[in-house]
Amino acid sequence: MIESFLNFFSFSHPNVVIAAIGVSLIGFFSGSVGTFLVLDKKSLLGDAISHSLLPGICLAFLINGSKSPLLLLTGAVISGLMSTYFVDFISNKSKLSRDAALAIGLSFFFSIGIMLLTYIQHNQGSNQAGLESYLFGKAASISLEDTVMISIAGVLSYVSLLIFYRQLKATIFNRSFASSQGISIKFIQALLNACAVIMIAIGIQAVGVVLMAALILAPASISRFYSKRLEKILILSGLIGAFGGLMGTAVSYTLEGMPTGPWIVLVLFVMSILSIVLNYFKTKWQTRSGL
Amino acid sequence: MADSIWIIVTASLIALSCALVGNYLVLRNQAMLGDALSHAILPGLLFAFLLFGMQNTIAYVLSCSLFGVLSIALIDLLKQHRYFNDDVAIGLSFTSFFALGVILISLFAGKVHLDYDHVLYGEIAYVPIDVWILESGSQIGPRSFWIALILLITCLLFIAVSYRFLLISSFSEELAKMQKINPRLWHYLLLSFCSIVVVVSFESVGAILVVSFLIIPSSTAYLISKSLKYMILYSFIVAVGSCVLGYFLATLLNSSIAASMAVVSGIIFTLTFTASYLRKSLG
Numbered sequence: 001m002i003e004s005f006l007n008f009f010s011f012s013h014p015n016v017v018i019a020a021i022g023v024s025l026i027g028f029f030s031g032s033v034g035t036f037l038v039l040d041k042k043s044l045l046g047d048a049i050s051h052s053l054l055p056g057i058c059l060a061f062l063i064n065g066s067k068s069p070l071l072l073l074t075g076a077v078i079s080g081l082m083s084t085y086f087v088d089f090i091s092n093k094s095k096l097s098r099d100a101a102l103a104i105g106l107s108f109f110f111s112i113g114i115m116l117l118t119y120i121q122h123n124q125g126s127n128q129a130g131l132e133s134y135l136f137g138k139a140a141s142i143s144l145e146d147t148v149m150i151s152i153a154g155v156l157s158y159v160s161l162l163i164f165y166r167q168l169k170a171t172i173f174n175r176s177f178a179s180s181q182g183i184s185i186k187f188i189q190a191l192l193n194a195c196a197v198i199m200i201a202i203g204i205q206a207v208g209v210v211l212m213a214a215l216i217l218a219p220a221s222i223s224r225f226y227s228k229r230l231e232k233i234l235i236l237s238g239l240i241g242a243f244g245g246l247m248g249t250a251v252s253y254t255l256e257g258m259p260t261g262p263w264i265v266l267v268l269f270v271m272s273i274l275s276i277v278l279n280y281f282k283t284k285w286q287t288r289s290g291l
Numbered sequence: 292m293a294d295s296i297w298i299i300v301t302a303s304l305i306a307l308s309c310a311l312v313g314n315y316l317v318l319r320n321q322a323m324l325g326d327a328l329s330h331a332i333l334p335g336l337l338f339a340f341l342l343f344g345m346q347n348t349i350a351y352v353l354s355c356s357l358f359g360v361l362s363i364a365l366i367d368l369l370k371q372h373r374y375f376n377d378d379v380a381i382g383l384s385f386t387s388f389f390a391l392g393v394i395l396i397s398l399f400a401g402k403v404h405l406d407y408d409h410v411l412y413g414e415i416a417y418v419p420i421d422v423w424i425l426e427s428g429s430q431i432g433p434r435s436f437w438i439a440l441i442l443l444i445t446c447l448l449f450i451a452v453s454y455r456f457l458l459i460s461s462f463s464e465e466l467a468k469m470q471k472i473n474p475r476l477w478h479y480l481l482l483s484f485c486s487i488v489v490v491v492s493f494e495s496v497g498a499i500l501v502v503s504f505l506i507i508p509s510s511t512a513y514l515i516s517k518s519l520k521y522m523i524l525y526s527f528i529v530a531v532g533s534c535v536l537g538y539f540l541a542t543l544l545n546s547s548i549a550a551s552m553a554v555v556s557g558i559i560f561t562l563t564f565t566a567s568y569l570r571k572s573l574g
Binding site: 038041042043044046047090093094095096097099100102103104106107108110111112114115116117118119122123136210211213214216217218221224225257258259261262263265266269272276279 | 317320321322323325326330369372374375376378379381382383386387389390391393394397500502503505506507510513514540541544545546547549550551553554557560561564567568
């Protein structure tokens with residue numbers, strides 16, 4: 001078992017290399033975009049978005065009848081964006097808390113998705129095979145084209161976040177300061193939501209709908225232990241996400257038939273627990289030497 | 292025809308239990324904890340299957356509830372750390388539990404009869420098939436129906452007994468402390484109870500649709516009611532209404548019954564929300 005685990009890191013199979021690169025890129029970009037969401041205290045929005053992509057994917061398939069990745073992606077992004085507006089609208093315009101709005105958006109959109117998915121399964125024969133892989137993710141099947149698509153979408157959202165970096169930073173840390181500087185909070189929020197939706201739509205093919213939330217929120221919360229500067233947190237979150245992706249792919253390569261997503265999540269979870277423990281000893285040591 | 296009545300009745304019983312505890316989750320701003328619970332019980336399901344076999348309902352409920360409570364404890368533990376806010380604690384905890392569950396399913400795929408579809412949207416369509424036969428040989432209706440009925444009665448008893456305590460500790464922790472009610476104790480009692488409801492419902496409606504049964508009827512009721520008693524009443528109406536209408540939607544589209552019921556409840560919520568929003572902004 002250890003042998004094949006090491007064998008993975010020799011990167012001798014081209015398919016394995018492509019899958020590993022693809023998943024690491026997903027981890028990198030989701031971790032980076034997630035940084036802003038986590039610091040904006042909207043970590044669970046990622047969970048709501050990832051569940052809301054399903055109806056878009058199914059509708060795109062129903063309308064067009066093909067499984068062209070770009071088409072399904074477009075459908076996913078549209079329904080993801082709709083859900084972020086749905087959640088924001090409910091939590092802003094009613095006495096329901098944001099928490100309840102998230103749960104409503106998540107379960108409503110997801111149930112529409114499941115309804116459409118079962119409709120397709122029962123009425124359209126075997127042509128739909130593979131749509132379910134969006135539910136749990138299949139990193140091993142990531143192809144070269146997928147990797148290219150991941151890179152393009154990732155770089156685009158990363159660059160647009162960097163262009164508005166200053167405004168984002170101001171918005172996240174002090175909203176009233178940001179609007180006093182003439183920054184349009186609405187635009188910045190919409191930009192951040194759009195980038196998150198795109199990254200999640202790209203990411204769910206590797207880790208699946210349910211576990212995508214962890215890939216958004218875990219890297220940023222881990223890197224907060226190691227730095228207080230946004231620049232460092234951003235870079236570190238990307239690297240941690242990429243590392244999680246790589247390790248997850250390695251495990252699912254080693255143990256045959258293992259899904260990738262859960263292992264990425266477990267790697268990230270272990271890293272957060274280790275960070276808590278390390279931080280605990282660090283502060284203990286600091287207070288002791290301070291005395 | 293008899294089959295569809297069994298399905299609608301069983302689903303309604305489950306939806307009523309979910310709506311009842313869901314009211315408290317919505318009031319306490321803990322809706323996403325319901326989502327977390329519904330995912331976190333997955334490893335418990337696997338352990339119960341592996342250790343006690345398929346048919347042992349009590350072992351299954353206990354083991355899943357244990358994992359539900361464990362995940363809540365983990366959330367509370369993580370939350371105490373200054374770098375983790377509520378959202379991060381919830382997200383980290385339930386995804387890890389769910390990931391563990393999926394890994395266990397893959398490891399024991401041969402030994403456990405449980406597939407991903409089941410986890411996601413349950414098997415309420417098979418309710419009438421599993422008939423409970425007494426030792427005397429007489430058939431007394433589907434097993435799930437009786438389980439759902441017992442669940443609802445237990446829920447009603449729990450809420451009836453603890454109505455005052457839950458009411459006070461949900462609205463004001465200070466007031467609760469003044470009246471010698473321990474809000475943390477009731478927090479855990481409510482969520483343990485909630486995980487039992489989720490576990491039992493899980494079998495029929497799956498992990499994720501439980502959330503809509505928990506949150507959507509009670510949120511709809513919250514929009515239009517001014518007291519807890521009316522909120523519970525309205526949430527019951529929405530719950531049963533979406534089960535009945537959802538069943539017909541499912542037969543119309545030939546789609547998943549549980550998902551269609553959840554969709555109908557979402558539509559009812561959206562209509563109620565729009566109506567109350569328009570009423571507010573128009574006058």
